[in-house]
Amino acid sequence: MSNFILFLASVTALIGIYTLLTLAVNLHYGYAGLLSFGIVGFVAVGAYTYAIVTRAAPVGEDVYHFYFNQPWWVGFLAAGVVTTIFAFLIGLPTLRVEGDYLLIVTFAFAEVIQKLLSNEGWLTNGTRGFINVHQPFRDVIVGKNYPLFLAGLIVVIVGIVYLIAQRVGTSPFGRTLRAMRDNEPAALSNGKNVYSFKMRIFLLGAAICGLAGAMYSWYMTLALPSLFGMSVSFAAWIALILGGQGNNKGAVVGTIVLLGAQQAFKFIQLTPAMAPIISSIQLIMEGLVLVLILRFWPAGLVPEKSPKPPRLPGVKAEKPQGAKEEA
Amino acid sequence: MQFAVYGLLLGCVLLLATVGFSMIRRIEGFLNIAHGQMLAIGAYSCYVFNSLLGWNIILSAILAVLVTAVIGYLVAQVVFFPLKGKPPLLIAIASTGISYVIQGIIEILFGPFVKQYRFPPMRAIKIGNLSLAGPDQIAMVLAAGLAALFLHLLLTRTETGKAIRAMASDFDLARIRGIKTPRLRIYVWLIASALGGLAGVMIGLISRLAPYMGWEYIMLIMIVAILGGLGSIYGAMVAALIIGLITQMSVLVIPAQYSQVIAFVLIIVVLLIRPKGIFKEA
Numbered sequence: 192m193s194n195f196i197l198f199l200a201s202v203t204a205l206i207g208i209y210t211l212l213t214l215a216v217n218l219h220y221g222y223a224g225l226l227s228f229g230i231v232g233f234v235a236v237g238a239y240t241y242a243i244v245t246r247a248a249p250v251g252e253d254v255y256h257f258y259f260n261q262p263w264w265v266g267f268l269a270a271g272v273v274t275t276i277f278a279f280l281i282g283l284p285t286l287r288v289e290g291d292y293l294l295i296v297t298f299a300f301a302e303v304i305q306k307l308l309s310n311e312g313w314l315t316n317g318t319r320g321f322i323n324v325h326q327p328f329r330d331v332i333v334g335k336n337y338p339l340f341l342a343g344l345i346v347v348i349v350g351i352v353y354l355i356a357q358r359v360g361t362s363p364f365g366r367t368l369r370a371m372r373d374n375e376p377a378a379l380s381n382g383k384n385v386y387s388f389k390m391r392i393f394l395l396g397a398a399i400c401g402l403a404g405a406m407y408s409w410y411m412t413l414a415l416p417s418l419f420g421m422s423v424s425f426a427a428w429i430a431l432i433l434g435g436q437g438n439n440k441g442a443v444v445g446t447i448v449l450l451g452a453q454q455a456f457k458f459i460q461l462t463p464a465m466a467p468i469i470s471s472i473q474l475i476m477e478g479l480v481l482v483l484i485l486r487f488w489p490a491g492l493v494p495e496k497s498p499k500p501p502r503l504p505g506v507k508a509e510k511p512q513g514a515k516e517e518a
Numbered sequence: 519m520q521f522a523v524y525g526l527l528l529g530c531v532l533l534l535a536t537v538g539f540s541m542i543r544r545i546e547g548f549l550n551i552a553h554g555q556m557l558a559i560g561a562y563s564c565y566v567f568n569s570l571l572g573w574n575i576i577l578s579a580i581l582a583v584l585v586t587a588v589i590g591y592l593v594a595q596v597v598f599f600p601l602k603g604k605p606p607l608l609i610a611i612a613s614t615g616i617s618y619v620i621q622g623i624i625e626i627l628f629g630p631f632v633k634q635y636r637f638p639p640m641r642a643i644k645i646g647n648l649s650l651a652g653p654d655q656i657a658m659v660l661a662a663g664l665a666a667l668f669l670h671l672l673l674t675r676t677e678t679g680k681a682i683r684a685m686a687s688d689f690d691l692a693r694i695r696g697i698k699t700p701r702l703r704i705y706v707w708l709i710a711s712a713l714g715g716l717a718g719v720m721i722g723l724i725s726r727l728a729p730y731m732g733w734e735y736i737m738l739i740m741i742v743a744i745l746g747g748l749g750s751i752y753g754a755m756v757a758a759l760i761i762g763l764i765t766q767m768s769v770l771v772i773p774a775q776y777s778q779v780i781a782f783v784l785i786i787v788v789l790l791i792r793p794k795g796i797f798k799e800a
Contacts, residue, residue, distance in 0.1 A: 226607045284789035290607055291549055291748055292789060295740040302737055303782045310775045421733065425618070428611060471625035478618030482597055485612045489604070 197335065200342040204410050206450045207345035211403035212427035213434070213442040214356050215396040221437040221495070222365055223392045224372030225286075226294040228424055229301030233397045235308060235419035236277050237270040237404025239315055242414040244269045245325040253319070254312040263327040267405050274401025275394050286389045301421060308416035320415035324408045345406055352399055356439045359395070368392055369437070426450075429481050435491025444493050449477075521766045527655060527724050529762025530662035534717035535735060536742040536754040537669060538710030544686040544749040545706050548606035552593065552613040553714055554736025555620040560586040560715025561722040561731065562624055562633075569636045575723075583715040590711020591704060593620075599703070617732060625729040633727040658720050665716060666755055669709070673751070682706060686749075738765075741781050747794055 212230060219225040244266035246258035259265075281300055285293045308315045315321075332340045359365050371378040371385055379385050408414045426449065434445020456473055484491065539553045563585040567578035597616055601609050673679035682702055685692040693699045721731065728734075742761050746753030764784065765777035772780070 220607075224607070226610065284786055288789065288794075289748075291543075291610075292744060294549060294607070294610060295744055296785065296789070299737055299741060299778075299782045299785065303779050306775060306778060310773070425614065428614070432611065467630050468626055471622040474618050474622035474625070478615040478620075478622065481615030481618070482612050485604075485608060485615070486597070486600060489608070 193335065197338050200338045201410075202450070202454050204338070204342040204345045205454075206447055207342070207349045208403050208407050208410060209426060209430065209450055210349050210443055210446045211352055211399055211406070212423070213430045213446045214352060214439060215399040215403070216427045216431045217436065217439060217442040218356060218359065218392055218396040218399070221431065221442070222360060222372065223368045223389060224290065225389060225393060226290050227297045227393070227396070228294050228428075229297035229299070229304075229421075230396070230400045230427060231419050231421060231423040232297065232301035232304040233274045233278060233400035234404035234407060234423060235301075235304050235416075237274045237401030238408040238414045238419070239308065239321075239404075240273040240401070241266040241270040241405035241408050242321040242324050243314070246321065249316075253316055255316040255321075256313045263325055266325070267327075267402065270401045270405035271398045272401075274404070275398045278394050278397030279390075282390050282393045286393060287386055298421075301419075301424060305416050305419055308419070315414075315416075318416060320413060321408075322413055324412050324414055326409045326412060341409060345410070348402070348406065352402075353439055353443065356399075359392075360439060364388070364391075425477070426453075429477055431491075432481055432484055433491055435493040435495060437495035438493060441491050441493035441495070445491065448492070521769055522763065523655060524724075525763035525766030526659060526759070527720070527762070528766055529759035530659055531717045531720045531724070531735075532738055532742050532762050533755050533758035534662055534665055534713045534720070536739050536746070536758050537666070537751055538713040539739050540743055540746070540749050540751050540754045541686075541706055541710045543743065544751070545682070545689075545703060546598065546602075546609075548609040548613070549740070550598075550613050551610060551736055552616040552620065552732075553710070554732035554734075554739060555617050556586055556590050556711045556714030556732075557718035557721060557735050558624055558727075558729070558732040559589055559620065560718025561727050562628060562718075563715070564719045564722055565628075565633055565635060565727055569633070572636070575635065579716070579719045582719050583712050586715025586718065587708045587712035590714065591707045594703075594707040617736075621729055621732060628727075628729065630729060635722050654723065658723065661716070662720070665713060669713075669751070672709075678702070678705065737778070738781065741785050744785055745788055 212234065215230060216227070219227045219230075241263075243255070243257055244259045244261050245263055246255070247260050248258055249255055261269075281296060285296045308320075309318050311317070326337070326341070327344065328340065329337065367378065367383050367388055370381070371383065371388060375385060407418070411418065427446075430445035430449040431442055432445070433449055434443065435441030453473070456469065535553070535557055538556070539550060542548075542550045542553065560582050564575075564578045564582035567573045567581050568575050571578075573581075593616060597612060598609065601612060671679075673683055681692070681697045682705065684695070684697060685699055685702055689699065717735075718731075721727075721735070738761065742757045743749075743754055745761060746755070746757030761781055761784075765781055768777055768780045
């Protein structure tokens, strides 16, 4: 029984981390229409920043030179900050031009980051990566309770980020983003600085990915280049399309369904010989789900609703005019 | 010198692959991530004919190109044609889904391990002490050049090509003027996939096959496409040779693992200076 609870805690933590990524993709694509494919690049930057900042001096065959030996919260904040800086550098040339460019450059960024992580041993310890990454409150909470605590901590952080994302979505800022997504010239002619809005939401989403990266390294207690392949980005994308773009509830639902299905798949592995076939079938299924949903059910499980108009003091509630947005 | 030859070869592969990618971008308006998988399909179907059935490599290559063209068209017919009119970014996501499906099928059929053609390495032609290129390599460059020339003549000299260009510049206007857009779209997908398949066969000849090869090359293809100006066919041709040569020649100065990093940095610089690519849209 206790094993089952541990398994549940581990799945919850993983789902929580992926929920953050899906929320970030939702901020980028669902709200602002930015197609950022390489969010895994930001996750990797976050995870490695956390690992390096909280790292102690190298031992044995470790080859890294930089370590700061800081407590976990410093590493956690640093992960967010450093990721934001990277995102700013990416956004600078790409957000001014068409959406296609952002797709390509973020995609390439993720690949390049993975290459750098494997090859820059002085900074990242190469393909050996970092093991025994420092976990928060590890020395206070011992033994089998720790996974439960970690799952709880991650759920709390996901809750906070969800509230922030929800607030962003319903705020004037979020309305501007949606206007921009649906009709960019109209938003521009209303005096909105489209570039600045795109940049801000891009940075926010990237920072969330960076924090998720740090949490991923708590969960795995590892930071390895091979953990940050493109499949992480695609999982978040599939989850978002599945759940429904443009609303945070959809992002959460989609992640739970997708990750739940992935975990359930793990039970099917009968023999070692079957394992590669099962993983290929999983690839095919994920691709098919994505295509079928886009083709037949483009709104996803939880369709986007246009938010209620803000209640202003002294103004009578009017009927919303943009009724067709409901469809 | 050897690096220049490899650079030229990679450039030719990228040229064939990116031209197809750019044609689809122009006609259909979306980034076809699944185009990388056309390379994989071409490479693996050539593997079937050459290594499993033991046929001549040239015959296998031609058959592989035909097979890829048909598969590419079928994918478009089943998946992309019904999605016409949806936002292009959404169709791009659908094409990643297709990439997954194709990669998974290849993995099931051929296993996750790296494969090679049954094709003996050829002796390089020597001038004095300088070893130049093998006859196979020269044949590949010639094939790529011929394919590019064929495409150029098709687009500029024939009725079909002119109609395709008209469709590329204004889809609705072309349709109103009585150009048969549905049939031309089929031609475009056939040609683009065939070129991708040829590029895949060439990859199989110069390196090896792996189920994930489609993903490896789609990134280079997209980088070339940006450098040449998205959707520009002639820009893509020149940009492919530039990227091919730069990534291979840079090995002389910096470690080989960084050739992709170089291409990436180049793209960021190009986007900062000339966001529409180095060539004007043709």
